[in-house]
Amino acid sequence: MHGVMGKPPGAATDSNSFATSKVMLLMLVLMTGVAPISLYMLVPALPVLATTFGRDISVAQMTVSLYMVGIACSQLVMGPLSDKFGRRPVLLCGLGLMVAASAGCIFAETLPQLIAARFLQALGGATGMVVSRAIIRDLYSRDRISSMISLVIAVMMIAQMLSPLTGGLLETAFGWRAIFYLITAASLTVTVFIAFALPETRRDRSEAGGFRGDVGSLVKSRAFIGYVLCQVLASQIIFTFAGGGPYIVVTQMGRTSAEYGAWFATTGFAYLIGNLFCVRFAPRHSLEKLIWFGLALQLGGSLLNLVWSITGYNQAPSFLFGTQMIVMVANAFVMSNSAAGAISVRPDAAGTASGAMGFLQQGIGALVSQFGAYLGGHSTSTLPLTAAIFAISILCASTMIFIVPRRTVVVSEELIEQAEEEESGML
Structure with missing residues (x-):
């Protein structure tokens, strides 16, 4: 696989066939998507339940909700455990718990039993979700992580x-x-597929490793705090819009819930397209440049939606959702590249970083x-919602401006390894 870093036991390298790359991509998609797909699959059956x-x-x-x-x-929990015990055993234990809990859902006789089984299933x-990001960090260089995360998200969506x-x-x-x-x-x-096909990808732990050491070093890092806040705040734009959208479209605009569902699907499609663009551009640009591009576009789009609200054009779904796209x-x-930055601060603590980011999100x-x-x-216009989204966009951009340190020189880890090899050869 292009961009594979290091050479953990059994991990793929540049000499592997393209088929191996597709197998790894498939495993990453499956392990990332099994939880969210199971979440949304039950939603249509809630009235029946x-x-x-x-x-x-x-x-x-x-x-x-639970x-x-x-x-x-x-x-x-699972992120730090994968740093300590390895990606593979923690992943298999987690998926084994999901299998048992899913079977428990089948035989649930009361709603509390079903709710408890669903919690264990999650x-x-x-x-x-958390281990897949750590595995991507194990295998790929810093500037390749965001494209792999975007590719996994695009296929999963x-x-x-x-x-x-x-x-x-x-x-x-x-x-x-x-x-x-x-x-x-x-x-x-x-x-079963992962048990037979996935190798262990975790790198060797440093002597200072350990949960407390990992958390301490990450919390002290301005880069980690900045990237995590940027990623988490960007994701809150989605949650804010998803929370207020149904009330605006159905109650304020007088449209049907089915029409809202159709309009909301356009935002999911736009997110999919954004990830595909990120896959294409990430190998040629640094993740900082891609974050800044996303922040500028995000701020411009949210400002335009705010202007539509002030002028009254946002009373039609086409303006509200068209700009939200x-x-x-x-x-x-913003999300894929800031996530890549966060889990790259301490590569040997990628699981802990990924877990903290996912928990906050x-x-x-x-x-x-x-x-x-x-x-x-509780409003009669779209202005409060679009103003909140614009404010979150400003906060998101502020994390990159005021918290994340400037990277004056970007040197890939592959070049460092190559330089060390050349130096040892000359000696």
Whole structure:
């Protein structure tokens, strides 16, 4: 694989065939997507769950909300564990937990049992989300990480966008338990595939390694703090818009929920396109340049949406979502490249860095989505929501301006290794 770094035991190198690269990409996509796809697949069946168990829809919603809590908690724990014990064993244990919990969902007799099983399902499944970023850092150079993250996200999003449709069709044809039959079979297949095909990619730990040492060094790093804040704040734009969008389109604009779903899908498509562009441009530009490009486009798009709100044009979905698509394209550049920067500060602590970033993104996102819902549901225009998104865009850009240190000289790790080899040869 192009850009593979180091040579961990069994890992792919430049001499591997292209087929090996496709296998690694497939594994990264599967381990990253198994948790979010399982999340969205159940969403269409929530009304049926409430009716089946005779509970309020808000209780049934906990199968989704606590699932998101499980994703956040899992990343905080599994990342450091993968640094200590290795990517492969932690990943297999996590996916094994997901398989067992998914089977538990099938046989759940009460809604609390189903909610508990879903929480465990998220704890196990989210292991793939945090470990996949660490594996990418293990294998690829700093300036190749963002393109690989974007490529994995782009491929995964295609399946993720189809997961609600799949869940709805399964529930309609066979009942809600059929969804968990499919999730159990799919997670078991992924676990077996990874058990046979994935090598250990973790690098040797330094003597100062350890959870406390990793956290201490990361917290003291301005670069890590800046990149993480940039990535987390960029993701909050998505959560804010997703929280307030339904109320604006359905309540304020008087459109149907189906129409909102169609419009919201355009933002997901724009995010997909942004990741594909990032894959194309990342090998030729530094991640700092790509972050700055994304921040400029993100700030410009959010400012334009704010102007539409002030002038009254945003009372039509075409203006609101059309401009938000620009923001989402930019968002893809900012998120993937700032994530690459964060997990590159301490390569041997990539799991801890990835876990902390994922925990903050999901944890803060749960609160921010509620804030977005409040802005959308307690106002008569789009102005409060678009103003909040513009403010978050300014904060996001500020992290790169005031926190992340300037990189005056960018030297790839491959060139350093090559120089050392040449020097030893001359001696």
